[in-house]
Amino acid sequence: MNATNATDFSSVIPASALSARLGDPDLRILDCRFELGDANAGWQAYGLGHIPGAYYAHLDTDLSDTGRSGLGRHPLPDPRVFAAILGRWRIQPHHQVVCYDAAGGALAAARAWWLLRTCGHEKVALLDGGWPTWRAAGLPVAADLPLQGREDYPAHWDEGRYLLDADALAREVAAQRVLLLDARATPRFRGDVEPLDSRAGHVPGASNRPFSLNLDDTGCFKSPARLRGEFLALLDGRSPDEVVHMCGSGVTAAHNLLAMEYAGLTGARLYAPSWSGWIVDPARPVATGD
Incomplete structure (x- = not known):
């Protein structure tokens, strides 16, 4: 919702x-x-x-x-x-x-x-x-700086919403217990180009869902119904809580996760280190192509 x-x-x-x-x-x-x-x-x-x-x-x-x-x-x-x-x-x-x-x-x-x-x-x-x-839309714009606060937020960090352990992720993907969706553009996912990181390619077993597919030609989100249909096709019977999102550094992956929630598909997680964290260890495998 x-x-x-x-x-x-x-x-x-x-x-x-x-x-x-x-x-x-x-x-x-x-x-x-x-x-x-x-x-x-x-x-x-x-x-x-x-x-x-x-x-x-x-x-x-x-x-x-x-x-x-x-x-x-x-x-x-x-x-x-x-x-x-x-x-x-x-x-x-x-x-x-x-x-x-x-x-x-x-x-x-x-x-x-x-x-x-x-x-x-x-x-x-x-x-x-x-x-x-x-x-x-011609809506209001300001240049002033708002008042800063001093009181901390009473945060309760939910560690169940993300993964940091690459080895654990690899085991989950290999056992097909999770669907790993990579939000990067397809040429980066395939390993055809890599403008930011030292190695090109993707985590073996991952699927590609470029975050740009969440938006229409105006730069706004597609309708919840359309997004729901697109993600359900990717899930192919899986529950949303079996999905783990990643990208280059854990930023655009959140866009896919948000799009799923907008479509009413809740419970997905994020592999926070993403590709730039995966390749820190040169022993970790890398896949290229589709």
Whole structure:
């Protein structure tokens, strides 16, 4: 479901609904714009204009802990540190949180959504179409910085929502107990190109579901019914809780997981280190092609 009731959104929220709630004291907005080629570009864009009241969430420093080794390019943040960051953004459990970026949610906004859900926050949604849709609709833009908070978020990190152990994942895939879905573009999955990591290819036994397939030609999510049909075809009789999502570094994988939840298919997990974590050990096997 895309909403728990008429006003609480837990997966995707349209721009019109967010616009109608601007100024609501129980609303918190996270601007997650980021560019892989320029880590400062998102912050600079935020400074030029953002949705009124939005805090800036940086993929590298707020939504990841790049100091943790062996866990991919975007390791999960320490739960206590992330709780303090949520407190800085003045987020508390009763708040409706909305995340957005400039890539339909795929570059960092879906990651923020997933992290909040993983620490127990239910009322968090992705802005459908993100910043481009907001701007195209002529909706309000601000450049001021919102007030920072000091109270930590009472997070309860749900370790059942993700995997960190590559060896355990390999055993589950080999035994066909899970369906591993890789969200990267097909040429990267096949190993035809690799612009970011030291080795090309994919985890043996994985299937490819590029995150871009979740969006329509306008950059908004396909309908829940259409997404449900597409994912059910991939699951081929499996339960959603048998699905594990991955990508290059655990970021765009969250987009597939969110799309499943938007379609009413709940319970999937995320292999957080993803491809960049898998290849840390050169002894781990690599597959290429389809």
